[in-house]
Amino acid sequence: MKRNFLLLRFMIIFSTLMLFMQTGFAQQKNAQSKSTQQNKAGKTNMEEKTFHTNPIIKNIYTADPAPMVYGDTLYLYTTHDEDQLINNFYTMKDWRCFSTKDMVNWTDHGKIFSLDDISWADDRAWAPQAIERNGKFYLYCPVHKKNGGMAIAVGVSDNPAGPFKDLGYPLVNEGDWNDIDPTVYIDDDGQAYLYFGNPELRYVLLNEDMISYNKKVGVVKIPMTVESFAKGSHDTGTSYGEGPWFYKRNGLYYMVYAAFAEGKNIEHLAYSTSKSPTGPWVYGGVLMIDKDGVFTNHPGIADFKGHSYLFYHTGQLPGGSLFHRSVCVAEFKYNDDGSINTIEKCDGVNAIPGTAK
Numbered sequence: 001m002k003r004n005f006l007l008l009r010f011m012i013i014f015s016t017l018m019l020f021m022q023t024g025f026a027q028q029k030n031a032q033s034k035s036t037q038q039n040k041a042g043k044t045n046m047e048e049k050t051f052h053t054n055p056i057i058k059n060i061y062t063a064d065p066a067p068m069v070y071g072d073t074l075y076l077y078t079t080h081d082e083d084q085l086i087n088n089f090y091t092m093k094d095w096r097c098f099s100t101k102d103m104v105n106w107t108d109h110g111k112i113f114s115l116d117d118i119s120w121a122d123d124r125a126w127a128p129q130a131i132e133r134n135g136k137f138y139l140y141c142p143v144h145k146k147n148g149g150m151a152i153a154v155g156v157s158d159n160p161a162g163p164f165k166d167l168g169y170p171l172v173n174e175g176d177w178n179d180i181d182p183t184v185y186i187d188d189d190g191q192a193y194l195y196f197g198n199p200e201l202r203y204v205l206l207n208e209d210m211i212s213y214n215k216k217v218g219v220v221k222i223p224m225t226v227e228s229f230a231k232g233s234h235d236t237g238t239s240y241g242e243g244p245w246f247y248k249r250n251g252l253y254y255m256v257y258a259a260f261a262e263g264k265n266i267e268h269l270a271y272s273t274s275k276s277p278t279g280p281w282v283y284g285g286v287l288m289i290d291k292d293g294v295f296t297n298h299p300g301i302a303d304f305k306g307h308s309y310l311f312y313h314t315g316q317l318p319g320g321s322l323f324h325r326s327v328c329v330a331e332f333k334y335n336d337d338g339s340i341n342t343i344e345k346c347d348g349v350n351a352i353p354g355t356a357k
């Protein structure tokens with residue numbers, strides 16, 4: 001009897017909790033569709049929206065943000081954490097794209113590339129990055145191969161919002177776990193670099209076609225030193241974990257990445273800089289602490305219409321967890337010497353003045 005009563009009490013608490021979570025998620029979903037209606041409603045309503053709360057996307061779980069500025073628009077590519085998990089692990093089948101002109105009104109372009117489009121892959125549609133060259137758009141994506149191991153796929157499109165078409169074979173296929181989390185940058189002299197890797201940071205020199213790389217140079221391994229990446233608890237003994245984000249600003253090269261501090265098994269964000277695109281890298285500091293995190297975090301950085309933004313992910317949507325993440329954004333400023341102070345996870349960002357349509 002007592003047992004039945006306890007069971008009943010547990011069922012009531014559990015159902016209330018589930019209802020609470022579902023209501024929260026439904027409210028977030030409604031808020032998202034309301035803002036979409038406002039977008040369609042026209043100029044007056046759009047000008048009223050001056051702030052967009054985190055997470056950016058409220059109707060599905062998204063992770064691994066990768067911004068790309070093209071023309072007057074910021075495109076945000078993300079991974080997608082499925083609601084239903086398989087084997088209680090990351091369950092990720094497609095990549096999504098969203099765009100904005102003002103950082104508060106977002107257009108959802110939906111699924112733009114998926115495992116179904118890659119005949120040789122069967123799982124793990126992980127952290128991507130996109131870039132434009134000569135009017136074509138390239139989306140670099142880690143995937144799990146049907147015959148085992150991770151590799152980097154490339155989707156090609158004439159449109160930043162896809163759909164993307166797979167090459168039919170992997171671009172980088174070293175056969176180990178380092179073939180994840182590609183980040184791409186084209187330097188002023190036209191040389192394109194594709195960095196990637198966990199637990200080591202590696203790169204290839206992309207050819208101008210962006211779908212092949214210099215095989216003579218091959219896959220170059222960056223020395224994983226404490227001077228470059230600080231002491232930490234990842235496999236190399238440094239803090240470098242995964243999720244590199246490579247770019248140049250005012251002549252200084254930046255490598256931003258997910259990192260593990262000594263004694264920690266949850267990721268914070270950190271950065272290193274270099275005077276050359278291939279190092280040596282010098283550790284710069286912590287970019288975002290691990291507080292309120294969900295094991296992984298993943299950086300994406302963009303300058304857009306005179307503002308600098310760090311995109312990252314948390315588990316803050318209702319039902320959030322390490323396998324149910326949400327993409328967020330924070331505005332920040334560089335110091336005069338190019339260094340970056342630690343950036344706080346925040347509530348959201350303001351509209352860029354004068355950009356609402």
Ligand code: FUB
Pocket residue numbers: 063064079090126127142180181242243296297298
């Ligand atoms: O989202 C799957 C993996 O988790 C990504 O590839 C990593 O960067 C980490 O976020």
